[in-house]
Amino acid sequence: MSSTPKHVAIIMDGNGRWAQQRGLPRLAGHEAGSKSIERCVQACLDTGVQYLTLYAFSSENWKRPALEVNGLMLLLENFLNQKRDEMVREGIRLHHIGRIHELPSVCQRKLREAMEATASNTKLHFTLALSYSGRTEILDAVQSLACDAAAGKLDPNAITAEVFESRLNTAGIPDPDLLIRTSGEMRISNFLLWQLSYTEIHVTKKFWPEFDREDFLAALEDYKSRSRRFGGV
Ligand code: IPE
Ligand code: IPE
Ligand code: MG
DSSP: OOOSOSEEEEEOOOHHHHHHHTTOOHHHHHHHHHHHHHHHHHHHHHHTOOEEEEEEEEGGGGGSOHHHHHHHHHHHHHHHHHHHHHHHHHTEEEEEESOGGGSOHHHHHHHHHHHHHTTTOOSEEEEEEEEEOHHHHHHHHHHHHHHHHHTTSSOGGGOOHHHHHTTSTTTTSOOOSEEEEOTTOOOOTTSSTTTTTTOEEEEOSSOGGGOOHHHHHHHHHHHHTOOOOTTOO
16 A cells, blocks of 8 residues: 655646536636646645646647647746745745746746745645656757767766656656546656656546546545555565
């Protein structure tokens, strides 16, 4: 039996379908999804989960219509404006993974400000995956290792799993213990491909905007019933 997971990662999916069911624009679903984020952060603080990583925007999501992409970026900016002081107060440290330089400059600035303001916090490590792709993260790490090897600064035989992990965006963050995906889809969608190797997976049919505290606690209970063997017996 497992205890409370140290690190929970979430693929927040189903905002669009939630809105569509109600005859609302997709952006209304994304807006409602912000409330689910607040509920999950609070549940982590209450239950002692130390790392929460949210898939907020994938590299592939840039393919969506400009209206939706711009709306999502505005929501990110508003979220950071509204939550920065609360994160400072609550002991939450903000991190990001993904190609942050691809975001609008105002979002980059707000992210940097919030990360600096929360840098000394330790209660909850809250990571937003933004313009994130697991394959790109791995390729970027491989390129940086190859460059160092070609420059004679790194012995190729010394590239261990630890050395490789130190070049990933998630360096310093332990692998997720539990992955939650909402809206019933049974796929990883290019999220944390290296890090999810032995993560327990919990999928719920609920759309992200309706995912509440009880659903989060139910996912933790499901996790606790799992027997993690990591290939052993
Ligand atoms: C998840 O909800 C949010 C993002 C990917 C940004 P979706 O927007 O993917 O909602 P569905 O899957 O279309 O319902
Ligand atoms: C995954 O959801 C990305 C995020 C939650 C940010 P998508 O809706 O983009 O994934 P697919 O297209 O269903 O695989
Ligand atoms: Mg989706």
